Amino acid sequence: MFENTIAAISTSLQDGAISIIRLSGDQAIEITQKIFDRNIMNAKSHTIHYGFIIDQDKNPVDEVLISIFRAPKTYTREDIVEINCHGGTFITRKILSMVLSAGADLAKPGEFTQRAFYHGRIDLSQAEAVQDMIEASNNTAATMAIHGIKGSVKKLLQPLIDDLMDIIAQIEVNIDYPEYEDVEQLTTNDLLPKTNDWLEKIDHILSRVQTGQMLKKGIDTIIVGKPNVGKSSLLNALLEEDKAIVTDIAGTTRDLVEGQIHIGSVQLNLIDTAGIRKSNDKIEQIGIERTKQEISKADVILEIRDIRDQQNKNKDSMQTALKMIKGKDVPIITVLNKVDLISTPLPNTKDVSRGTIIETSAVTGKGMQELKSELLKLAGFSENQSIYMARERHIHNLLNVKESLKRAASYLNSTSPQLELFAEELRGASDELGEITGKISSDDLLGKIFSGFCIGK
Numbered sequence: 001m002f003e004n005t006i007a008a009i010s011t012s013l014q015d016g017a018i019s020i021i022r023l024s025g026d027q028a029i030e031i032t033q034k035i036f037d038r039n040i041m042n043a044k045s046h047t048i049h050y051g052f053i054i055d056q057d058k059n060p061v062d063e064v065l066i067s068i069f070r071a072p073k074t075y076t077r078e079d080i081v082e083i084n085c086h087g088g089t090f091i092t093r094k095i096l097s098m099v100l101s102a103g104a105d106l107a108k109p110g111e112f113t114q115r116a117f118y119h120g121r122i123d124l125s126q127a128e129a130v131q132d133m134i135e136a137s138n139n140t141a142a143t144m145a146i147h148g149i150k151g152s153v154k155k156l157l158q159p160l161i162d163d164l165m166d167i168i169a170q171i172e173v174n175i176d177y178p179e180y181e182d183v184e185q186l187t188t189n190d191l192l193p194k195t196n197d198w199l200e201k202i203d204h205i206l207s208r209v210q211t212g213q214m215l216k217k218g219i220d221t222i223i224v225g226k227p228n229v230g231k232s233s234l235l236n237a238l239l240e241e242d243k244a245i246v247t248d249i250a251g252t253t254r255d256l257v258e259g260q261i262h263i264g265s266v267q268l269n270l271i272d273t274a275g276i277r278k279s280n281d282k283i284e285q286i287g288i289e290r291t292k293q294e295i296s297k298a299d300v301i302l303e304i305r306d307i308r309d310q311q312n313k314n315k316d317s318m319q320t321a322l323k324m325i326k327g328k329d330v331p332i333i334t335v336l337n338k339v340d341l342i343s344t345p346l347p348n349t350k351d352v353s354r355g356t357i358i359e360t361s362a363v364t365g366k367g368m369q370e371l372k373s374e375l376l377k378l379a380g381f382s383e384n385q386s387i388y389m390a391r392e393r394h395i396h397n398l399l400n401v402k403e404s405l406k407r408a409a410s411y412l413n414s415t416s417p418q419l420e421l422f423a424e425e426l427r428g429a430s431d432e433l434g435e436i437t438g439k440i441s442s443d444d445l446l447g448k449i450f451s452g453f454c455i456g457k
């Protein structure tokens with residue numbers, strides 16, 4: 001399908017022990033032969049060859065190992081050669097330029113994976129999972145990526161696509177050949193429960209996918225509250241590091257202070273903020289403004305209070321902070337901090353907030369474990385639930401599927417059901433699902449997806 005042979009440095013361009021220059025295409029072995037001192041023209045597939053890269057005057061350039069993979073059992077389904085050379089950036093670039101002079105074209109970002117896709121070795125969701133693996137910054141992201149590479153998205157969607165296709169075909173036969181008696185005549189009574197069932201499935205997939213997306217980037221957890229309640233102290237306690245400045249002066253934190261922790265396989269991106277209060281201090285005002293912006297982006301809010309204010313029923317003191325998070329559609333954990341400073345426990349804390357309440361001490365560490373497990377729970381994560389690789393693109397497609405199915409259902413609900421329009425909506429839904437795996441993708445979309453890759457992949 002592709003006439004040229006492509007080449008690129010597949011390892012990262014930093015000094016290291018080894019670099020790999022990869023070639024893919026019909027000419028891969030022939031081109032390599034021009035700069036290698038041993039004969040590899042008849043080399044068997046999946047073999048490794050020791051020798052020297054040599055320049056035009058036959059002078060040695062580097063001592064290398066060359067791996068030969070012959071089509072079709074390769075990443076791209078084309079012939080692939082990998083040159084393992086010494087890892088200096090100079091020598092790696094030099095060998096690449098020799099390969100290019102010998103007839104290869106420099107690969108565009110993602111072009112190897114793009115060829116794998118075009119040759120049917122992987123579907124689009126698998127190609128994206130390859131990129132997800134490269135970018136994975138935590139265990140959960142890597143686990144989702146490997147599921148994706150193995151084709152979990154396709155496995156999840158294919159039965160639904162098949163089901164939709166069956167029904168579309170059956171309706172078409174019903175409409176075009178009403179005289180066919182051995183094909184069952186579908187009625188609203190058959191189709192409405194089916195459509196609702198599909199809608200439920202899509203909702204289920206969407207929620208898994210959205211959780212997956214959040215876990216991939218880490219859960220953005222913002223720490224807010226009025227000054228001096230111990231926000232920065234809690235950040236430091238969670239990070240187990242003195243990252244943010246802590247003093248007994250109200251208004252210590254002005255800027256956002258960020259840090260990451262991993263609980264199990266989940267990454268939390270913690271953001272400590274300026275204490276919220278009415279202030280005339282210009283710097284503090286800017287800090288509070290930043291807090292506001294961060295609140296709008298957070299996945300979880302930790303609202304910190306001084307437990308003594310709670311005890312004294314000092315509600316006014318937290319009004320400003322509460323106003324800012326009011327009506328936010330994300331989970332909120334209320335943290336009553338400085339529990340070490342009170343001698344009698346609070347009788348009933350249930351009425352203080354709409355969400356979960358946890359008592360902590362950033363000084364003694366009390367309640368920190370409980371806080372961590374609560375954070376995981378609120379993020380909708382449970383270790384034994386399978387989660388799926390997620391992308392904005394997939395979510396967009398799934399939301400469109402949902403809209404199509406809803407419209408489809410409305411054609412059944414009318415007094416005279418319109419089966420032709422119903423089938424048309426199903427077709428739309430199945431096309432959208434097909435876009436996720438790349439069955440029916442425009443070249444524009446493909447170009448955009450693969451250009452996001454790094455060169456050499």
Ligand SMILES: Nc1nc2c(ncn2[C@@H]2O[C@H](COP(=O)(O)OP(=O)(O)OP(=O)(O)O)[C@@H](O)[C@H]2O)c(=O)[nH]1
Pocket residue numbers: 226227228229230231232233234245246247248249250251252253254273274275276337338339340341360361362363364
């Ligand atoms: N006894 C006790 N003191 C605490 C606790 N948490 C924080 N403190 C103290 O409370 C004071 C304020 O703590 P910070 O962590 O700076 O409070 P903050 O909410 O970040 O304050 P701002 O940055 O000003 O908004 C410091 O003197 C801390 O040592 C706690 O759990 N117990």
Ligand SMILES: [Mg+2]
Pocket residue numbers: 231232233244245252253272273275
């Ligand atoms: Mg602070």
